[in-house]
Amino acid sequence: MSPAMLLRRLLGAVPLLLAISLLLFTIVHLAPGGPTDVYADNPSVTPQALAQIRIAYGLDQPLPVQYLRWVGAMARGVWGYSIRTGRPVTTEIAERLPASLLLGGTALALSALVALPVGILSAALRRSAVDRALTLLSFAGISIPVFWLALMLQLLFSIRWGLLPAAGYETFGDAGAGDAGLLDRLRHLAMPAAVLSLATIATWSRFLRSSLVDALQQDYVRTAYAKGHSTAGVIIHHALRNALIPVVTIISLDLASLISGAIITETVFAWPGIGRLFVESMDARDYPVLMGLMMLGSVALVLANLGADLVYTVIDPRIRYE
Amino acid sequence: MSEVRHEARPVTGAPVFAAANPQSPWRLFLRRLLGSAPSRVSLAFLVVLTAAVILVPLCSPYAYDRQDLELIGQPAAPDAAHWFGTDTLGEDSLTRAFYGGRISLIVGLASALVSTLLGTAIGALAGFFGGRVDQWLMRGTDVVLSIPLLPLVLLLSGMFRPGLPLLVLAIGGLTWMATARVVRGQFLSLRELEFVAAARALGAGNGRLILRHILPNAVAPITVSATLAVGSSILLESALSFLGFGVQPPTPTWGNLLNAASPWIGTAPWLALPPGLLIFATVLAVNCLGDGLRDALESKD
Numbered sequence: 001m002s003p004a005m006l007l008r009r010l011l012g013a014v015p016l017l018l019a020i021s022l023l024l025f026t027i028v029h030l031a032p033g034g035p036t037d038v039y040a041d042n043p044s045v046t047p048q049a050l051a052q053i054r055i056a057y058g059l060d061q062p063l064p065v066q067y068l069r070w071v072g073a074m075a076r077g078v079w080g081y082s083i084r085t086g087r088p089v090t091t092e093i094a095e096r097l098p099a100s101l102l103l104g105g106t107a108l109a110l111s112a113l114v115a116l117p118v119g120i121l122s123a124a125l126r127r128s129a130v131d132r133a134l135t136l137l138s139f140a141g142i143s144i145p146v147f148w149l150a151l152m153l154q155l156l157f158s159i160r161w162g163l164l165p166a167a168g169y170e171t172f173g174d175a176g177a178g179d180a181g182l183l184d185r186l187r188h189l190a191m192p193a194a195v196l197s198l199a200t201i202a203t204w205s206r207f208l209r210s211s212l213v214d215a216l217q218q219d220y221v222r223t224a225y226a227k228g229h230s231t232a233g234v235i236i237h238h239a240l241r242n243a244l245i246p247v248v249t250i251i252s253l254d255l256a257s258l259i260s261g262a263i264i265t266e267t268v269f270a271w272p273g274i275g276r277l278f279v280e281s282m283d284a285r286d287y288p289v290l291m292g293l294m295m296l297g298s299v300a301l302v303l304a305n306l307g308a309d310l311v312y313t314v315i316d317p318r319i320r321y322e
Numbered sequence: 323m324s325e326v327r328h329e330a331r332p333v334t335g336a337p338v339f340a341a342a343n344p345q346s347p348w349r350l351f352l353r354r355l356l357g358s359a360p361s362r363v364s365l366a367f368l369v370v371l372t373a374a375v376i377l378v379p380l381c382s383p384y385a386y387d388r389q390d391l392e393l394i395g396q397p398a399a400p401d402a403a404h405w406f407g408t409d410t411l412g413e414d415s416l417t418r419a420f421y422g423g424r425i426s427l428i429v430g431l432a433s434a435l436v437s438t439l440l441g442t443a444i445g446a447l448a449g450f451f452g453g454r455v456d457q458w459l460m461r462g463t464d465v466v467l468s469i470p471l472l473p474l475v476l477l478l479s480g481m482f483r484p485g486l487p488l489l490v491l492a493i494g495g496l497t498w499m500a501t502a503r504v505v506r507g508q509f510l511s512l513r514e515l516e517f518v519a520a521a522r523a524l525g526a527g528n529g530r531l532i533l534r535h536i537l538p539n540a541v542a543p544i545t546v547s548a549t550l551a552v553g554s555s556i557l558l559e560s561a562l563s564f565l566g567f568g569v570q571p572p573t574p575t576w577g578n579l580l581n582a583a584s585p586w587i588g589t590a591p592w593l594a595l596p597p598g599l600l601i602f603a604t605v606l607a608v609n610c611l612g613d614g615l616r617d618a619l620e621s622k623d
Contacts (some may be wrong), residue, residue, distance in 0.1 A: 012342070019465045031481035143606035145557060147564045148580060151587050159588045260472030264561055264606035278473055279565060281478045286521040290477060
């Protein structure tokens with residue numbers, strides 16, 4: 001993809017993000033009570049005070065004016081203040097983001113590490129008992145409710161066997177420095193990362209299996225066999241490279257399921273990331289934080305889609321976007 | 323798959339699977355579907371489960387809200403009278419899990435229906451008319467696809483506190499995109515075929531072409547994605563209720579039963595077993611059935 005092309009694609013994402021922001025804005029303003037809903041149940045907020053709050057927040061303005069102001073502010077990075085804590089939304093999110101990135105990154109790495117060998121094994125031994133067992137396991141992986149699996153792991157590994165901490169990010173007080181600190185972090189990370197990566201492992205390995213099976217039926221694979229390559233050689237050097245191309249397309253789609261999974265995982269394991277921040281903000285009806293998080297998630301999805309297209313053209317030069 | 327079938331179909335549009343001769347597609351489909359063990363087991367499980375949640379008042383000695391006042395206060399361990407114990411209110415945990423299945427299954431099925439109808443309508447219009455209609459509809463699809471699903475449903479249900487019908491509309495109204503894309507693809511390729519041109523030449527209008535001529539040929543992929551939508555809707559509803567934003571107690575659903583069980587996971591782990599296992603088994607069966615349907619409907623004779 002040429003730089004000009006990339007720029008055009010990036011600009012193309014702007015109307016998409018505007019449409020998303022319009023939709024989110026409409027939803028919040030359709031709610032009974034609108035953005036000041038949270039004050040409605042509060043007996044110490046008089047109608048006069050409520051009217052003042054509405055004027056202070058600009059909620060007395062016509063909706064289109066409010067929308068334009070909001071979008072303009074969001075674009076400038078002015079995301080408002082949390083109703084719950086009074087701190088800037090950007091600070092709230094920035095504080096929680098590293099924990100989520102650590103969890104999400106670990107889950108992605110784990111997914112790739114497991115899905116790659118599983119997919120290859122499944123394709124190489126297709127229609128065997130091993131393949132059928134792995135297929136059933138991957139169906140189980142996408143069918144198991146994430147929060148229930150998390151509860152069961154907590155029950156076994158923490159409560160029954162005492163092997164891993166049940167929840168949290170680190171041990172308070174004696175977190176330790178250096179190796180001890182790292183080990184402590186890894187022990188806290190183990191269960192959330194395993195739970196979060198399960199669905200991605202299942203979908204990636206299924207997808208890799210089917211695209212590898214397709215690739216193994218191509219003429220160039222037969223040629224490679226005819227030239228005397230071993231099965232392992234043919235798969236690794238010839239088929240796998242081509243089979244990985246379509247897998248790139250689903251990675252961006254999986255970011256969406258990763259975001260949903262992170263909300264549940266972080267809540268069950270009390271992981272201090274943005275997923276848990278979202279649920280805490282839901283409980284407090286903290287709309288500025290919720291809107292900030294929704295926009296952040298949407299931007300991430302749009303960029304991931306763009307990124308996938310970009311990677312696609314890099315690894316497969318035959319593909320051109322007009 | 324459909325290329326063979328539509329040529330034999332009269333233009334007047336008889337029901338797709340009506341013929342009952344031994345070679346009929348319907349028989350072929352059934353034989354294929356029931357020929358695979360996972361599909362058979364899944365289908366059997368779903369039938370038994372449906373019967374169980376309907377007949378639970380006849381089978382269980384307990385009402386879903388009948389409290390055993392001697393066991394109230396904290397969960398009681400499983401015994402001969404209560405196989406999976408009782409919850410904090412002294413209600414039988416297994417009975418509540420089956421009553422919860424009623425709501426969870428209804429929400430799953432109804433949401434999948436909404437999602438399939440919406441996805442089919444949008445995909446059909448986009449694929450049939452193409453051009454600007456297609457562009458706008460697919461841009462709309464991109465917009466909905468670019469908002470993370472679970473947070474959006476959480477936001478909606480936290481703000482509007484929906485009852486069951488609205489919850490179903492919210493779940494169905496935000497999960498139609500995959501179906502729409504599949505149906506659009508089908509319509510794009512089918513509308514170019516000669517039988518469509520023939521029907522048009524005989525005077526069929528757009529509505530008739532879409533509903534009577536093209537849609538029946540796209541039934542196979544729609545069935546598959548509708549089945550998969552049931553599974554994902556059940557998972558979504560249970561996640562929502564687990565987080566406390568879906569169906570509210572005292573109406574039991576699998577999700578809010580697990581929400582109530584989670585603080586007791588250390589002391590009363592049996593409470594989390596029936597609803598969790600039922601969600602897992604149901605969604606697994608639905609997904610296996612969807613896979614079996616896909617294989618059975620792809621006629622590669």
